[in-house]
Amino acid sequence: xxxxxxxxxxxxxxxxxxxxxxxxxxxxxxxxxxxxxxxxxxxxxxxxxxxxxxxxxxxxxxxxxxxxxxxxxxxxxxxxxxxxxxxxxxxxxxxxxxxxxxxxxxxxxxxxxxxxxxxxxxxxxxxxxxxxxxxxxxxxxxxxxxxxxxxxxxxxxxxxxxxxxxxxxxxxxxxxxxxxxxxxxxxxxxxxxxxxxxxxxxxxxxxxxxxxxxxxxxxxxxxxxxxxxxxxxxxxxxxxxxxxxxxxxxxxxxxxxxxxxxxxxxxxxxxxxxxxxxxxxxxxxxxxxxxxxxxxxxxxxxxxxxxxxxxxxxxxxxxxxxxxxxxxxxxxxxxxxxxxxxxxxxxxxxxxxxxxxxxxxxxxxxxxxxxxxxxxxxxxxxxxxxxxxxxxxxxxxx
Amino acid sequence: xxxxxxxxxxxxxxxxxxxxxxxxxxxxxxxxxxxxxxxxxxxxxxxxxxxxxxxxxxxxxxxxxxxxxxxxxxxxxxxxxxxxxxxxxxxxxxxxxxxxxxxxxxxxxxxxxxxxxxxxxxxxxxxxxxxxxxxxxxxxxxxxxxxxxxxxxxxxxxxxxxxxxxxxxxxxxxxxxxxxxxxxxxxxxxxxxxxxxxxxxxxxxxxxxxxxxxxxxxxxxxxxxxxxxxxxxxxxxxxxxxxxxxxxxxxxxxxxxxxxxxxxxxxxxxxxxxxxxxxxxxxxxxxxxxxxxxxxxxxxxxxxxxxxxxxxxxxxxxxxxxxxxxxxxxxxxxxxxxxxxxxxxxxxxxxxxxxxxxxxxxxxxxxxxxxxxxxxxxxxxxxxxxxxxxxxxxxxxxxxxxxxxxxxxxxxxxxxxxxxxxxxxxxxxxxxxxxxxxxxxxxxxxxxxxxxxxxxxxxxxxxxxxxxxxxxxxxxxxx
Numbered sequence: 001x002x003x004x005x006x007x008x009x010x011x012x013x014x015x016x017x018x019x020x021x022x023x024x025x026x027x028x029x030x031x032x033x034x035x036x037x038x039x040x041x042x043x044x045x046x047x048x049x050x051x052x053x054x055x056x057x058x059x060x061x062x063x064x065x066x067x068x069x070x071x072x073x074x075x076x077x078x079x080x081x082x083x084x085x086x087x088x089x090x091x092x093x094x095x096x097x098x099x100x101x102x103x104x105x106x107x108x109x110x111x112x113x114x115x116x117x118x119x120x121x122x123x124x125x126x127x128x129x130x131x132x133x134x135x136x137x138x139x140x141x142x143x144x145x146x147x148x149x150x151x152x153x154x155x156x157x158x159x160x161x162x163x164x165x166x167x168x169x170x171x172x173x174x175x176x177x178x179x180x181x182x183x184x185x186x187x188x189x190x191x192x193x194x195x196x197x198x199x200x201x202x203x204x205x206x207x208x209x210x211x212x213x214x215x216x217x218x219x220x221x222x223x224x225x226x227x228x229x230x231x232x233x234x235x236x237x238x239x240x241x242x243x244x245x246x247x248x249x250x251x252x253x254x255x256x257x258x259x260x261x262x263x264x265x266x267x268x269x270x271x272x273x274x275x276x277x278x279x280x281x282x283x284x285x286x287x288x289x290x291x292x293x294x295x296x297x298x299x300x301x302x303x304x305x306x307x308x309x310x311x312x313x314x315x316x317x318x319x320x321x322x323x324x325x326x327x328x329x330x331x332x333x334x335x336x337x338x339x340x341x342x343x344x345x346x347x348x349x350x351x352x353x354x355x356x357x358x359x360x361x362x363x364x365x366x367x368x369x370x371x372x373x374x375x376x377x378x379x380x381x382x383x384x385x386x387x388x389x390x391x392x393x394x395x396x397x398x
Numbered sequence: 399x400x401x402x403x404x405x406x407x408x409x410x411x412x413x414x415x416x417x418x419x420x421x422x423x424x425x426x427x428x429x430x431x432x433x434x435x436x437x438x439x440x441x442x443x444x445x446x447x448x449x450x451x452x453x454x455x456x457x458x459x460x461x462x463x464x465x466x467x468x469x470x471x472x473x474x475x476x477x478x479x480x481x482x483x484x485x486x487x488x489x490x491x492x493x494x495x496x497x498x499x500x501x502x503x504x505x506x507x508x509x510x511x512x513x514x515x516x517x518x519x520x521x522x523x524x525x526x527x528x529x530x531x532x533x534x535x536x537x538x539x540x541x542x543x544x545x546x547x548x549x550x551x552x553x554x555x556x557x558x559x560x561x562x563x564x565x566x567x568x569x570x571x572x573x574x575x576x577x578x579x580x581x582x583x584x585x586x587x588x589x590x591x592x593x594x595x596x597x598x599x600x601x602x603x604x605x606x607x608x609x610x611x612x613x614x615x616x617x618x619x620x621x622x623x624x625x626x627x628x629x630x631x632x633x634x635x636x637x638x639x640x641x642x643x644x645x646x647x648x649x650x651x652x653x654x655x656x657x658x659x660x661x662x663x664x665x666x667x668x669x670x671x672x673x674x675x676x677x678x679x680x681x682x683x684x685x686x687x688x689x690x691x692x693x694x695x696x697x698x699x700x701x702x703x704x705x706x707x708x709x710x711x712x713x714x715x716x717x718x719x720x721x722x723x724x725x726x727x728x729x730x731x732x733x734x735x736x737x738x739x740x741x742x743x744x745x746x747x748x749x750x751x752x753x754x755x756x757x758x759x760x761x762x763x764x765x766x767x768x769x770x771x772x773x774x775x776x777x778x779x780x781x782x783x784x785x786x787x788x789x790x791x792x793x794x795x796x797x798x799x800x801x802x803x804x805x806x807x808x809x810x811x812x813x814x815x816x817x818x819x820x821x822x823x824x825x826x827x828x829x830x831x832x833x834x835x836x837x838x839x840x841x842x843x844x845x846x847x848x849x850x851x852x853x854x855x856x857x858x859x860x861x862x863x864x865x866x867x868x869x870x871x872x873x874x875x876x877x
Contacts, residue, residue, distance in 0.1 A: 133747035140834040146808035
């Protein structure tokens with residue numbers, strides 16, 4: 001009988017590069033920045049790492065295929081290094097590899113590092129992906145905002161939400177993240193933006209305007225994990241352990257069947273149910289104290305609040321406008337600015353989220369520090385709402 | 399008289415229209431005289447339409463839903479086929495769901511390619527489908543840019559249920575070069591109109607007509623409709639007068655269509671058949687390096703085979719547009735800055751295309767043999783009950799009515815006609831998939847809007863010159 005990974009693995013150290021338009025740094029430089037911070041935090045030498053997982057998404061940019069670029073950048077000599085790619089869930093996927101390796105007893109100390117260099121494309125935005133020889137022949141080549149914008153009409157139809165109310169709520173999502181970004185020195189965007197500017201920004205894909213879209217950023221984040229016993233033996237007093245790590249991938253049901261109504265993300269609900277079970281969470285509204293969720297677009301964060309059970313179905317619009325997810329609300333979300341302001345270097349994002357929770361749980365979040373949270377949740381969504389990968393981690397104090 | 403005749407027919411005019419006055423206004427700085435010819439509107443193809451896609455649409459209008467049972471051959475006539483060496487008719491036939499055993503051929507090289515293909519079919523030995531589709535390009539600021547249009551017409555030629563019987567025909571051939579276009583040129587080189595009218599149409603066409611009348615043992619007085627296409631204004635009236643024709647001279651479809659090259663004779667024939675009563679005789683002329691003359695006599699069946707859309711329906715179905723540069727861009731007349739997103743490789747894996755041909759060409763969803771779920775694409779196992787795909791039965795989606803579940807206008811993705819409209823479509827059979835939507839009117843598109851499927855260019859591989867085709871959804875009655 002599988003017992004899950006709750007409390008079997010502890011975070012020994014974490015690092016995160018400055019996110020943003022890093023004209024000064026390539027992927028290997030960004031990895032170095034995150035890696036050095038994590039090594040120092042863990043208090044170990046690089047040769048104590050026994051296995052590593054490297055996550056990055058874009059093949060046409062970045063460092064090329066395989067784990068070799070990471071092994072060379074960080075001089076990981078002679079150890080197994082794996083490269084993982086799972087769209088925007090890539091960072092969490094890398095963490096999962098490292099955590100499972102430790103939990104299985106195969107290694108004592110493992111490294112997860114994610115990096116993405118999106119600003120080497122020559123334009124603002126993501127390069128259009130290759131979808132496969134067959135899919136490219138029939139599937140429309142829509143942009144990411146076009147894919148996520150389609151949540152809006154379904155949601156509005158299901159709950160009778162007016163266009164105006166939905167726009168106000170998603171604008172509040174972005175407004176709140178910009179407020180939080182002010183206190184986040186490694187964030188891409190660190191400026192507050194007035195509601196009016198957000199509401200009236202140029203349309204990208206109706207109803208998503210410019211400020212409803214996350215930043216396109218460079219960055220890297222990194223975690224070194226081990227067993228709680230080894231962490232303690234290495235001198236760690238307060239331990240952040242992995243309470244749950246779950247993924248859910250679309251099998252095509254949402255796109256090909258008519259039982260999905262388009263107003264929620266099925267993979268998030270699946271992954272959340274399994275993660276809560278693994279972590280022993282029965283009432284996420286009260287037992288989860290803060291979250292970093294995949295706000296690639298503001299509408300995504302809104303439906304995610306319901307998919308994670310933080311808001312009742314149909315109530316996220318009201319909870320958001322009531323400030324429930326604001327910095328001073330009951331369940332702060334994106335306290336570091338989220339994808340919207342911290343930035344979204346795809347392969348690094350899941351680990352960046354974990355980095356913020358780790359620091360918050362240890363009371364090391366500086367100006368952003370919340371009052372003694374003990375359980376946090378990260379959520380990534382790769383792909384699009386109707387065909388994607390949801391990745392959820394629950395981190396907490398041991 | 400042959401035992402074959404026209405049993406069904408249909409047409410397609412691309413829905414986009416541009417007022418000729420807008421074209422003339424764009425050129426007023428260099429060619430102010432164009433203003434005088436700038437009456438009405440012309441049709442032009444969307445970026446994802448060509449003679450293959452228009453041919454498919456015209457054929458669907460002629461054939462109606464269902465397959466091409468009993469049809470032995472599919473002929474496609476045009477002087478603007480997308481491929482020089484890759485049979486265009488085969489692509490059309492497969493999109494129409496033709497059986498493997500159907501004979502396919504392209505007819506090209508002359509403005510009378512359409513009439514010649516139809517005549518060959520009528521004199522042939524098996525039921526066949528004749529399609530003429532054309533999309534002539536003329537240089538900016540030329541008179542032809544104003545007069546040209548685009549469109550396609552299709553005719554089922556059969557020995558059953560004949561609605562218009564061929565009662566006589568003739569062809570004369572010569573090398574009268576009124577215009578030409580070399581194999582690697584985009585537009586025509588034209589000789590003086592007066593010479594073309596007086597030495598060409600006025601002398602060559604009557605010779606062919608007289609021979610056809612003799613073949614049919616008829617005189618001009620027995621003919622009710624004179625159908626002669628020309629890119630020269632007034633040419634048909636002049637020839638009719640010379641022939642002392644007293645009946646109806648078919649209009650040239652100038653407004654809403656424009657001269658559609660090798661397809662124009664058959665478009666005018668379709669328009670005439672749409673209005674003709676039983677027992678009427680139609681004289682059809684095709685001109686180019688000589689002339690074809692075909693004399694038809696309608697039967698009692700004519701009233702029952704009128705197409706769902708036809709020429710009149712296509713003309714009424716126009717979507718007005720307002721930018722000359724849009725039309726020019728769609729005809730590759732300007733290279734706009736499309737941004738780096740347009741740099742994505744459009745290379746098609748030809749191996750994959752062939753492997754997946756049943757799904758891609760005929761838009762076949764799979765119906766699960768166990769649970770009955772209809773699904774597109776057909777993947778390895780049923781999306782619902784996981785039964786293997788060897789238990790699937792094909793369900794063609796191309797003729798099914800569908801509706802919009804959701805849609806969004808995407809201004810970010812590279813698209814030659816921004817915005818890209820994309821959304822979920824639900825079919826009557828229960829299939830649901832994400833589709834591109836085209837020919838959206840100015841009011842956009844709402845959830846629940848009814849859709850029909852159209853065969854279009856999915857992506858152009860500009861680097862290699864290869865188009866991949868697939869089905870898209872278009873709203874019924876968009877304006």
